[in-house]
Amino acid sequence: MAAKKLSKEKVQEALQELTKFRLIAPAKSDEVVIFKQITDPGEAFLDYGNSTVPPKKVVFPQTETLFRFQRGNPELREKNVEEEGTTVIFGLRPCDARAMSIVDRLFSWDFEDPYYLKRRELTTLVGLACNEPPSINCFCTSLGGSPFGKEGLDILLTDMGDHYLVQALTEKGEKLQDILSAHLEDAPAEEEKKAEEMAAQAEGKIARSINTEGIPEKLPTLWEHELWKKASAACLGCGICTFLCPTCHCFDIQDEVEEMGEGRRARMWDSCMFSEYTLHASGHNPRPTRRERTRNRISHKYSYYPKRFEVIACVGCGRCINLCPVNIDILEILEQVVDAS
């Protein structure tokens, strides 16, 4: 597919066109950038680093109704994801898209999750390459990702200054590109080559890194190692590092019932850093303190997940480092894992 060009003046029109779908774009709520459905293109805010809450919440909502029930009525009213309509996530970062492709492996593993996969099917991802690393703690390059990464994206936009280079990467991407053809022009051939140079430059700007070689195999051997106690000493046991991680996918299912016998079964995010995540009804907790939970969080991403899906469940977006209230740094921990005897 020949690359296209989207001049910056036409961005608003393009977005207006997309509002006929469920258009999700980065927008500002006070000073916080969050992905939310926009109806007026003016709300979109593309000059941003990365959102606090990753776009995972679009395809894997924090709370979603599975089905509704009523006493005395045997028929369950299942939630029809179709009703949400085709969705376009515009302007997400390559790492978040790559994270979705990682999480797809789990949700289409031994059980095809109907809700998540249907939503993914309905969603087209239009990524925006990172000319500048969104934060000092980005380390996507260490995990096989890139500021210009295409994995998981349907279209990649690259900011070339007065316009965006539009590269359709998948069939969905091409379909969307056709829909937007009125606002696009053909991009000169060398633009794509220029983008590659920019990619290399951007990758050079990533300041932090980790050599993941051997970590998945080594982690299980450090089960009782001293480092976990030290690393988790300051941990508050809150849900920031998991809720804000684009690859975290754990959820809890609960029934919310009202006295009159109406209710719904809902799924909502859960965090392995919470104590009741593994709390048994008997009161026993196999992971009683935050030491075990921190060990589990790191081991799951860097050992258990790769063992099952051949990919480390981390895309190096840096959110868990930036937003941890007590500066627990996953890279510092991983370095300690590498150095641990």
Added chain:
Amino acid sequence: MVEVEKLREIAREVISRDDVRQLIGYRQGTYGFRARPAFITSPEEVDQLIFSPACVNNLATYLTLEEKLPVPRGQEPDLRKVAVMVKGCDSRALVQQMEEKAYERDRIVVLGIPCTGVVDMDKVEERFPNVLSRGEIALEGDKFILSFDGRREEVPKEELLADKCKRCRYPTPLVYDQLLDQEVARFADDDYSDIVELEKRSAEEKWAYWEEKFSRCIRCYSCRNVCPMCYCEDCVLDRLNPQWMRRSVDLSENTAYHIARAYHLAGRCIQCGECQRVCPVEIPLMELNRKFYKDVEELYDYEPGTDAEAPPLLATFKVDDREDFIL
């Protein structure tokens, strides 16, 4: 400002005592200007301890946050003391915790740090983004001196000072075993101007303001877990039977959560500002707590965390409490 050597010397002496199990202080963060809590259990680890305007955490929360593993049969629980470094505002958390009998005074060794104000790390990182190498922050006169990557930047104190410090009434710790510096006289006060301004708005405007904030909340509970006053064994809001508040994350449950949390801090919050600092979606939680704080002060002339012997606010009453709203 506290000289680091003196601080480490006192810390070494304290942690060497056989009746002290652990010392909680601050150490340099992993990048930029960040500082983070340090947990010292032996004299050798003392050299990592620092104190600077970057040390924003309230370490008092760790006294009640510690998860106690069941003591194996035949062994005794380690009841040795815990030493903790506290700034002026942090020390009020100790006073309030002791007022609520969380622990006895003799269970803790308090190293008091008279504080001249700490930075708002968001403002620092906004002003000097992408600083990876370890940066230092110091306060000289009324200027913050930031040294990093070989550069030395001077910034007027006001511009980087944390909001809570602009209204700090207790710079010098109210309880301490040792003071690591001379006392700092009170340099600010709280006129609740922001609260008063919000109170004046109409019901619709106020709700629109809070609806925007509460809709962002992702219920990560960092504001609860960081709070030194939130130390219930099993938070009533997490319970399923009865279920006060549902797990689902939406405006209704989020609002219920924030009302319950703020109410549970009525007459207990000591304004250390941690909840607002840690909130990933920047909900102005202090504006919630300080509404109760202002009412409690005006109506009942009560300031939490200032007198360990004072009875809890909501467990006392005066016969002439105001009741003009009662039919």
Added chain:
Amino acid sequence: MNGKPKIGVYVCHCGTNIAGVVNVEEVVQFASTLPDVVVARNYSYMCSDPGQALITDDIEKFGLNRVVVASCSPRMHEPTFRKTLLSGGLNPYFLEMANIREQCSWVHEDPIAATEKAKRIVEAAVVKARRLEALDVKEVDVEPACLIIGAGIAGIQAALDIADAGFKVYLVEKSPTVGGHMAQLDKTFPTLDCSACILTPKMVDVANHPNIELMTYSQVEEISGYIGNFEVKVRKKSRFVDMDKCTGCGACAEVCRMAGRIPNEFDEGIGMRGAIYLPFPQAVPAKYTIDKENCLFLSKGKCGESPKCKEACQADAINFDLQDEIVEFKVGTIIVATGYDVFDARKKPEYAYGVYDNVLTALEFERLVNASGPTGGKIVMLERGKKKKKKEGEEAEAPRVPKSITFIQCVGSRDKSVGNEYCSRVCCMYTAKLAHLAKDKIPDCEVTIFYMDVRAFGKGFEEFYDRVRREGVRYIRGNPSEIFRRGDKLVVKAEDTLTATPLEHETDMVVLSVGLVPRSDNREIIDLLKLSQSSDLFYLEAHPKLRPVDTASDGIFLAGVCQGPKDIPDAVAQAKGAASAAMIPMASGKVKVEAQTSVVNEATCRGCGFCVAVCPYTAIELVEVNRNGWPVKVARVNEALCKGCGACAAACLSGSIQQRSFKDIQILPQIQALGVK
């Protein structure tokens, strides 16, 4: 029994009280659709035996383990239905009542709205019933002793009955003697018995009864505890006279420098007494008392060279160093019989009481006609002003006998302007009696009574009223507006409403038939015992018709006028009622204690002490327990002291302390059932 709930719902018609407005069938149909409801019925009178039998049969037939009765207020029949459950073999606390009468059918006319609300009330009761838990009905021992506060006729009668039944009685009286207001009266209506003749024997019995510990000139200072276990502290005020030595001879009173110079309260201030005095001759105990404020030695430290009374006392009973004595004891029940005050006539300035000497209150007139009164029973015109200097030898001219006496009824009763809307029940008859006595003592005296309505409702009252009129007492229907002086006569301005003729009735003496009002110091007892007051500020009985002698607090009873105006026969009857009510727990020796007390989940309690601080009964304390090897402090409730108010449950932030039958898990579903539109 806490297993899967099987609920029976019983909706009562209560004749037409409920069924007249609420569509009972619709409510029953609705109730049958609610979760865990196994059977739903309606019946005309659920509280009747057949009604209750419905429940016990269903418990048998369906194995019910929860019962919801939708009828009247739980305050009315909760005890009844709890007994029903008990007889059906079910724990009484598996009952939940839905108040669809007092708070629904009786107060909402619109049938649709009332039925809709009734459904919601029933639903809230069902969802709570589902979560009710069995409570073991705890019993505590009852101290077989009774404290009676106030030794008027009511207190005396109650004390005698309980003592005769073999129980210990502590009878505490604030004034130096027992007898109360009845002792002040001359004759009693309608039989004209001499009040002293029928009262003094009982006063003597009370003083000598082996089971009664009489404490006069004493005040209850502190009461704590609960039914069966009240700890009482009484302050026996010092009389400065040694009760054992004093023989009551009166020598001291004669020589007292203050003799005759202090208005005697007992004589309503007409008669005088000294600083050391006996209220009245037949006082029991017949021991003298020194009035601290007026005794020169005690108040100013000097009484001439030395106190005369001490010199005169043969028995050497006077001892100025005697201190108040605090007595502590334990009782099982308490009877409040603190009596009343008479209405302060100064609050009706138009009647010029206190302005003209010869405007008297009825109680003052009682003292006048009383043989042991200050005038030896002679009705004479009073000169209350400064005592004229009696010159040596000059015989005081004999006080004049009034030619005409006028009574005015309902002074301070049935009068909204002074806040006493109630009728004091006794004034009509005591006025007729006093009028008869006046006629009897001064045959040619013109006796007139201004009245609004004569209430001669009791046994022999009407006959007595008729007799008094036949003796020439003139009844004029009209409420006097004013009294003023004309010459040496008093003029009563009024209108005879039967003949609609205004008149200015001249008379020598006016007697105001003052009503009965709550004692000025009744707040003390309220604070001691947490009694509540009815709208007329007398003490509130538990239920005006069904529980007239009980109070809201278990083990505390009311007798006499302190509960509301009544005459002597009613006061005695109520006193005997209170005595028998008090004897029930004392006789059984055991009493059921509040079962709906608080309980602590020691696993989640953080030992902050908020509950300990809010508990009004100090029923909670922090104890150290071992939690997984760690010593922690947790709250623990003393279930005998806990009264089940629930203040601790609301103060607890972690929800660790809950009040049984009112736990969060039981209230939140109610909110949901009532709240969701």
Added chain:
Amino acid sequence: MAEKNSDFEPNIVAFLCNWCSYAGADLAGTSRIQYPPNVRVIRVMCSGRVNPLFVMNALQQGADGVLISGCHPGDCHYMQGNYYARRRFMLMRNFLEYLGVEPERVRMSWVSASEGAKWKEVIEEVVNGVKSVGPMNKFQRRQLNW
């Protein structure tokens, strides 16, 4: 202001203390004093038992207004329950107002066992107060996740 449609019938949850206000409400019943049916009563043993979070829970569940009624100060059957309730609700009411919940929605009253008439006045004052501010639509549970 919220649209004030005249046929809006508010749904008000009331917490009544057993000894005074519940008895007062019963007295209004025995005296056949008529009052609007909008208030639905939950009986508690003392106003001191009412946890202000019940108010939040009621408003969240669908109530348009909440009323807490107890004994007059000094008359509490348990001595102090109403004093604690007074402080708690003073703070909670101010806080809810601060969030944008109109104060007319959270009401408190002292009604003694003998004040049947006053109970009617309290009910009418509360019902009219809630009617004036319209239905509660701020953070109601059913409007959102159904």
